[in-house]
Amino acid sequence: MNYAIVEASGKQFWIEPGKFYDLNYIDLNPGDKIALVRVLLVNNNGNVSVGYPCLENTSVEATVLGHIQSKKITVYKMRPKKKTRKKQGHRDNLTRIMVNSISVSGSILL
Numbered sequence: 001m002n003y004a005i006v007e008a009s010g011k012q013f014w015i016e017p018g019k020f021y022d023l024n025y026i027d028l029n030p031g032d033k034i035a036l037v038r039v040l041l042v043n044n045n046g047n048v049s050v051g052y053p054c055l056e057n058t059s060v061e062a063t064v065l066g067h068i069q070s071k072k073i074t075v076y077k078m079r080p081k082k083k084t085r086k087k088q089g090h091r092d093n094l095t096r097i098m099v100n101s102i103s104v105s106g107s108i109l110l
Contacts (some may be wrong), residue, residue: 002045002109004102006060007038015060017099017109025093028064034097036060042102044109057105062097070094 003016009024015036028034039058042049049055070092077086102109 001043002102003043004039004058004060005041006036007040007054008036012040015099015102017101020065020096020098022068022070022094022096024095025067026064026095028095030064030066032064034062034064036062039102042104042109044104049104055104058103060102061100063100065096065098068094068096 001016003014006013006015009026011023013021013023015021026034037054037059039055039060040051040053042055042058049058051058072089072091075088075090078084
């Protein structure tokens with residue numbers, strides 16, 4: 001099982017090749033390639049490499065699939081005994097990426 005733990009959009013993601021993930025909005029067009037270089041850990045069939053804090057010469061290649069919005073969250077504020085109520089909704093903009101490969105020192109792990 002090959003996977004990597006990367007830091008992107010201020011979060012850490014467990015990344016596997018061939019799967020898609022939703023990151024905070026990145027201003028790229030669908031079909032563009034992106035390289036995630038802040039790789040914290042790589043597991044290559046049981047051979048684990050841990051960075052301190054990041055691994056050198058390691059990257060995750062991905063393709064932008066498109067832009068979506070997250071599920072709507074409702075924010076409701078109320079001041080007791082004042083008859084003041086405020087209801088708002090919010091949806092974050094996200095970028096969906098498909099992970100193509102994980103490369104360590106030039107060799108590609110699939």
